[in-house]
Amino acid sequence: MLRKRSSRDVEIPTSSMADISFLLLLFFLVTTTIDVDTGIGLVLPPPVEETEIVKVKEENIIKVLVNAAGDVLINDELASLPQIHEIVANKLRTNQKLIVSIKTDRETPYRVYVAALDEIKQAYNILREEFAAQTFGRPLKELTKEQMAEVRENVKQSISIAEPERTR
Amino acid sequence: MKFKKKQASTKQTVPTASLPDIIFMLLIFFMVSTVLREYDIQVSYTLPSATQIEKIDNKRIVSYIWVGRDGRVQIDDNIVLIPEIQTIAAKKRRDIPQVIMSLRIDEGSRMGIVTDIQQQLRKGDALRINYSALQKL
Numbered sequence: 001m002l003r004k005r006s007s008r009d010v011e012i013p014t015s016s017m018a019d020i021s022f023l024l025l026l027f028f029l030v031t032t033t034i035d036v037d038t039g040i041g042l043v044l045p046p047p048v049e050e051t052e053i054v055k056v057k058e059e060n061i062i063k064v065l066v067n068a069a070g071d072v073l074i075n076d077e078l079a080s081l082p083q084i085h086e087i088v089a090n091k092l093r094t095n096q097k098l099i100v101s102i103k104t105d106r107e108t109p110y111r112v113y114v115a116a117l118d119e120i121k122q123a124y125n126i127l128r129e130e131f132a133a134q135t136f137g138r139p140l141k142e143l144t145k146e147q148m149a150e151v152r153e154n155v156k157q158s159i160s161i162a163e164p165e166r167t168r
Numbered sequence: 169m170k171f172k173k174k175q176a177s178t179k180q181t182v183p184t185a186s187l188p189d190i191i192f193m194l195l196i197f198f199m200v201s202t203v204l205r206e207y208d209i210q211v212s213y214t215l216p217s218a219t220q221i222e223k224i225d226n227k228r229i230v231s232y233i234w235v236g237r238d239g240r241v242q243i244d245d246n247i248v249l250i251p252e253i254q255t256i257a258a259k260k261r262r263d264i265p266q267v268i269m270s271l272r273i274d275e276g277s278r279m280g281i282v283t284d285i286q287q288q289l290r291k292g293d294a295l296r297i298n299y300s301a302l303q304k305l
Contacts, residue, residue: 014188021191028198037224037270039300047290106280110273113282114216114299121220161286 040117042159062091062100063162066116068107081112084119089126096155103162120159128155207245211236213274217304224268224298231260231294235273239281250284257292272300 064084065073072079074087092098100120104113125140128151132140136147143151211234224230233253234242241248243256260267269289273282289297 017188025195038221039298044295104279108279110277111216111275118218
C-alpha cells in the first residue's frame, strides 16, 4: 500500500519574525525621548582679555537694569517687567541699530532675569512680525525658510549681557 | 444547469512576507534616533518658563549644566565647583566645536551664580548657551 507522503515544509517559519521585531520596535519607541530641549538661546561675548572693550555711544544702547526686587530701569526710567517689551519695541522702532544691554543685580532671582530676557525677545518678535507684514504681507508663522532668513537679516537681535562689575 | 460560483483566481490574503522588513525599517529608525546617554541628575531644580523659546534640534551637540535649588552645580555626572567649569567647558569645546551649553538652572537661583558660571564659560570659550526654559502657557 502506498501511503501518500505529505510534503513536509522545510522552511523556517518566519511569521513570528514580525512579532519579534515588533517587540524590539516597542522597546525603542518607549525608550526614545522625542521631547526636544527648549530654551532661550544666546551667544556670550568672548572673554574680555582677548578683545578690547568696544565702546558704544550712549545713545545707541538701551540699558535694562533689573534689581533683586524685580524693579526695572530702562535708560534710567522706572518700569515694570511686563512693560519691557513695549518700551524696548518702541525704542527699537526709532533706531534699528540699538543694542539692548541687560544687567542684573547679583541677588536678582534667575526667574526674573529669564522673564526680562523673554520680554526683550518679545520686543524683537514684535518688530519681526511687523517687518514680515510689511514685506510679505503675512504673519511670521506662514513664512518660508528663505523669507524667515530675510526677516532675521533685517531685524537683527543684538542683546548684550553687561560685563559684571569687578567690585567683588 | 448548475451555476458555479465564480471565484477570482488571485490569492485572497494580504502578503505578509514583507511585514518584518517594514518593521525592521521602523526599528532601525528608532535605534538610530535614540540617544541613550542620560545622566543621573543629582540636584533638584524647577525650570523657569518663557514665551519666546527656541528648540534645539540636535541633541548631540548639547551639553548640560544643572544648577540646583541649593546652589550645587552638576556637569555630566559630577557635582563640580564653579572654578572648575572653565576647564570642563574648554574640553567640551575642543571635543565638539559647535557645542551648546544648556543651562538648566533653578528658577529661584540668584543671578550671582549664573553670572559666575557665564564668566567661566567665556573663559573656557564655550560661548553658545541656552537658558533652558519651559513654554509659558
